Amino acid sequence: MNGTASTGNTGNTENADGALRVLIVDDDHLVRLALADILDQDPDVTVVAQAGDGAEAVELTRARRPDVVLMDIRMPGVDGITATRRLRALSEPPQVVVLTTFDLDQYVYDALAAGASGFLLKDTDPGEIVRAVRIVADGQAMLHPAAARRLIDRYHESTRHAPDHARARIDRLTPREKEVLALLADGASNAEIAAGLGMRESTVKAHVSRILSALEVGNRVQAALCARSAGIGGS
Known part of the structure; x- marks a missing residue:
């Protein structure tokens, strides 16, 4: 990172149809x-x-109302984790994909805790970056495979003595919601859940x-x- 000054916008600031x-x-x-x-x-x-x-990101989000924010983590002033937390606290928050050169466990946990829906490395294939934007804009999540695996492993380790808490929260769900959760825990998209359970995608959402x-x-x-901690999903 070279810490160069930011540009406030690109040449294309108007939203194309759709x-x-x-x-x-x-x-x-x-x-x-x-x-x-x-x-x-x-x-x-x-x-x-x-x-x-991060500070400029919050200002521009209020002014330009993006659907998705691609967020770096290590930045001078307000870092990406703090900015993500502030963005997700807005009344109409954008989805956030954290995009970083640093494949460190703590960044993954902090980004997700702050409300990010995606975590990718900057060496990710360009097509996957575009795909991530589409996926999180649809209310779903996308993680770099290595980050996802370590996140799940560490979460299991940190919660292996407290599965009852996860089960208690899951008990609040209806039987149908539990079916949706089980498929979600296995990584199914909304469209895949809809097809598997015979319902509309809007109902799944x-x-x-x-x-x-x-x-x-x-x-x-x-x-x-949470579902994995309670023994749901993971097939």
């Missing part, structure tokens, strides 16, 4: 340009702004929203980990 609005946050100007070039290849994605630190509320978690990853 396009996903994305804010790029990174203290490296060249990284921001590279990410913008990747996203600009998709006609259904519009980069509405760029920010060089409503169930997932209720599940997150009942389990007192902020995203699908945390719900899946």
